[in-house]
Amino acid sequence: MAYLTAIVEVKDLKVYFSVRTSILGSLVRTKRVFVRALDVVNFTIQQGETLALVGETGSGKTTTARAIMRLIEPTSGTVLFKGQDIFALSETEMRSLRRQMQIVFQDPFASLNPRKTVEEIIGRPLLIHGLAEKNNLRNKVIELLEMVGLSPGIKFLDRYPHEFSGGQRQRIGIARSLAPHPELLVLDEPVSSLDISIRSQILNLLQDLKEKLGFTYLLIAHDLSVVRYLSDRVVVLYLGKIVELADSESLFVKPEHPYTEALLASIPIPNPEIKRQKIKLRGERPSSVRIPSGCRFHPRCPYAQEICSEREPELRDVKGHLVACHFPTSER
Numbered sequence: 383m384a385y386l387t388a389i390v391e392v393k394d395l396k397v398y399f400s401v402r403t404s405i406l407g408s409l410v411r412t413k414r415v416f417v418r419a420l421d422v423v424n425f426t427i428q429q430g431e432t433l434a435l436v437g438e439t440g441s442g443k444t445t446t447a448r449a450i451m452r453l454i455e456p457t458s459g460t461v462l463f464k465g466q467d468i469f470a471l472s473e474t475e476m477r478s479l480r481r482q483m484q485i486v487f488q489d490p491f492a493s494l495n496p497r498k499t500v501e502e503i504i505g506r507p508l509l510i511h512g513l514a515e516k517n518n519l520r521n522k523v524i525e526l527l528e529m530v531g532l533s534p535g536i537k538f539l540d541r542y543p544h545e546f547s548g549g550q551r552q553r554i555g556i557a558r559s560l561a562p563h564p565e566l567l568v569l570d571e572p573v574s575s576l577d578i579s580i581r582s583q584i585l586n587l588l589q590d591l592k593e594k595l596g597f598t599y600l601l602i603a604h605d606l607s608v609v610r611y612l613s614d615r616v617v618v619l620y621l622g623k624i625v626e627l628a629d630s631e632s633l634f635v636k637p638e639h640p641y642t643e644a645l646l647a648s649i650p651i652p653n654p655e656i657k658r659q660k661i662k663l664r665g666e667r668p669s670s671v672r673i674p675s676g677c678r679f680h681p682r683c684p685y686a687q688e689i690c691s692e693r694e695p696e697l698r699d700v701k702g703h704l705v706a707c708h709f710p711t712s713e714r
């Protein structure tokens with residue numbers, strides 16, 4: 383699939399968080415350190431595509447999404463949304479832009495106000511952005527509910543979030559995000575808290591909405607089977623750096639970075655007779671406060687050599703993949 387227009391451009395994005403930590407276990411003496419959540423990240427999201435961010439907990443996926451939504455301020459770098467630097471916009475200008483970029487949260491219960499009815503939850507964005515008048519608000523909300531598979535919508539209007547199942551609550555969350563007619567939807571682990579039997583329904587709904595309405599998705603997920611089903615391209619993050627970027631199909635068929643290999647090797651196969659070669663990683667993921675020298679993956683990499691601890695690899699093209707590795711799969 384070919385895409386012609388970049389809706390989001392992330393350039394040299396850095397996000398460091400300043401925290402205090404005790405010295406040698408002391409409860410009195412502390413020092414200030416920096417958590418390097420994102421460290422010079424560059425990528426684009428093309429109009430109409432689904433770009434997935436994958437990696438272990440602490441790799442920087444959610445921080446990237448929050449920076450793109452301007453829910454956090456970066457240490458440096460820029461994020462362009464349709465050519466506009468969002469960090470240069472005033473509060474008024476940013477509010478106008480927000481209707482074009484919405485988010486579907488991971489926990490469908492925590493993200494819905496338990497004191498509000500469904501009509502109030504979905505109708506509020508329509509009123510804030512001037513997309514509906516009070517006399518036709520109910521009809522607009524009913525239309526959105528039926529768009530996400532809650533039909534007939536009129537019977538759900540006066541109910542509260544606790545009266546719904548997890549899958550229904552996530553549909554309400556999706557309907558709320560659709561209310562201002564956004565162009566970009568950030569999907570933050572949209573099915574991870576749902577039962578297995580419900581996940582496929584929500585995934586199919588998201589895919590149908592993309593095809594009907596032409597959405598652009600930024601998908602954050604731990605479940606790589608979800609990534610393969612929904613995404614067009616995949617960004618693999620490790621300790622705040624991009625280690626591989628490629629189209630979804632080629633990445634799943636032949637990953638070039640050892641970390642990507644390890645992630646894919648961890649996907650369960652529902653057939654006990656199929657044997658897969660396991661990649662054993664050494665030790666635990668290092669702290670984002672103390673980043674290893676050279677390639678930040680080298681302490682755990684089974685293919686690491688001396689150069690890996692001395693020089694940080696740059697992203698380069700290897701068989702159509704952008705890979706930050708001195709010894710990618712195709713060159714071993």
